[in-house]
Amino acid sequence: MAFHCGVCRFSSPKWMGFCPQCRGSEPLVESSSLSVAVPVAVSESTEPASRISTGLEEVDRVLGGGLVRGSAVLVGGAPGIGKSTLLGQVGARMTAMGSRVLLASAEESVGQVGLRQRRLGIAGGDVDVMASSDIASVLDLAHTYDVLVIDSIQTVFDRESSGAAGSVSQVRSCADRAVRLAKEQGVTVILVGHITKEGSLAGPKALEHLVDVVLYFEPDDKLGLRVLRGMKNRFGTVWATGVFEMTASGLVEIPDPSVLALDGRSFFAPGSVIMPALAGRRCLLNEVQALVVPTNTNAPPRRSSTGVTNGRLHQILAVLDRRGGLSLSTAEVYVSVMGGVRTADPATDLAIAAAIISSRLDVAIPRVAAFGEVGLTGEIRASLQADVRLAECHRLGIDSVLAAPLVTRVDQLVSAIEDLRDKELPESEKTEGVVHNFAGRPRVASVNASNPSGFVS
Structure with missing residues (x-):
């Protein structure tokens, strides 16, 4: 002992x-x-990890193809965001596909869980529900199931551990026992955790390293959507995202958020550029808008950004002013990624720069997407996973892109957009969204439908 x-x-x-x-x-x-564990060579392993589909494509995408048998998953989110609704739908779908699912609810009674399922009209098989806050009672029954959902880890307790339910020792002890069940019995365990006011998972931060997968369920208030993000995944990629809309009948998957983000966009307004940004392995098209307002006051001009950091905006403005010959030192600049989307993808630099130039020169850029990283010396660098970005542009009918190596410096970018002001495009070309030669300067590439991973000059 x-x-x-x-x-x-x-x-x-x-x-x-x-x-x-x-x-x-x-x-x-x-x-x-x-x-005592016995070491075994990896080549001698006879139990390849198998996956179980959750029945929701957006959840499977974030998980990397479904739940791995015997894994431990932590789903975090603010109270009321829809974690219980999401897992209720997952449980119903999995049960309908033949998996045995046990939902251990320490926050609601069996009748309350059933009432929510019926109110939302969640279709699928019957999920077994038990209302218990004793982790030992839950685990005694869980070994006969394929999936165990504990809602939530902060409200269950272990009689063998000291402290009240929700304390550091209790949360750690209950999570330990649940993870041990997953590894020893092959039961997939899903733990629900609450997010504190500080934005971290309640309980010990060390809880995250005990599990195999950490998912965050977050709101997107401006679009009225819910976003499931992968923060840790031992069996797949991180930063993958799944998008849902909360409706009266539960959560509805949004398989194509790019279409929703670009809905209502005016393709011929100065200061507007399409931005293909990566979120994990997924490319999402969005619109970045810029507004440049010249001022005549002696006060420092205001610079504001939404969706990108102010530091990144100031860096791009400095490069455009110094390397691109664009006078911005006395102008107020506002940049916004539409829909309240936040991005840290460095390849969005070129779209932000193009939007600022377009607004400053009062020139509308036609149906063109732009991506690339802008360096402090004024160079424009190629981006990672360009083929993924180009394929998404082509899928949504964006037939032209602006990227390296077709444009390699910000002064070339400024000159190319200036030429648009002096050149009246035929209406048919505006409709097709193809921009032709900029008087011998860099071209905007067309996406080749048969080879979306390459550029066509």
Whole structure:
């Protein structure tokens, strides 16, 4: 037998009234000695990880193809965001496809869970529900199921651990036991966690490294959508996103958010450019708008950005002013990524720069997407996964793109957009969205339908 700390997992052969490692005030608790594991060569492994579809394509996309059997998944989000609704729909879909799903609710009674399912009209098989906050009772039944959902990890408790439910030691102990069940019994465990006012998961931050996958369910207030983001995934990519809309009948998947983001866009307004940004393995087209307002006051001009950091905006403005010959030192500049979308993709630099130039020169850029990273010396660098961005542009009918190596410096970009002001395009070409030669200067490339990974000059 051994004694361990419920917070930092310090182990001691004898009992202590406090933890000497983390200086915690809670006494060490008794636990059975762990069995000795036998090392096995990776090449001799006979149990390849298999996946179970959740029945929702957007969730499967974020997970990397579905739930891995025997994995532990943590789903975090603010109270009321729709975590229980999402997992209720997932459970119903999985049950309908033949999986056995147990929902352990410590926050609602069985009748309340059933009422929500019926109110939302969630279709699918019957999910087994138990209302219990005792983790031992839940785990005793869970080994006969394929998937266990615990809603939430902050409201269950372990009788063998000290502290109240939701305390650091209780959350850690309950998560430990749930993860152990997943690894030893092959049951896929989904833990629901709440987000605090500070924006982190309630309970110990160390809870995230205990599980295999960490997902955050967040609101997009301006579009009225819900976004599921992958923050950690041992079996797939991180930063993948799934988009949903909350309706009276539950969450509805939005498989093509680019169409929604570009809906209502005017393609011939100065200061507007299409921006293909990556979110994990997914490319989302959005619109970036810029407004440049010359001022005659001695006060420092205002610079404001929404969706990109102010630091990035100031850097692009400095490069355009110094390397592009565009006078911006006395102008107020406002930049916004439409729909309230936040992006840290460096390839969005070129779209932001093009929108600023377009607004400053009062020149509308036709149906063109732009992507590339802008350096401090004025160079425009090629972007990663250009083929993914081009394929998404072509799929949505964006037939022209502006990117390296066709334009390599910001002064060339300024000259190319200036030529649009002096050149009246035929209405038919505006409709097709194809921009022809800029008087010998860099061309906007057309996306080749048969080879969307390449440029056609």
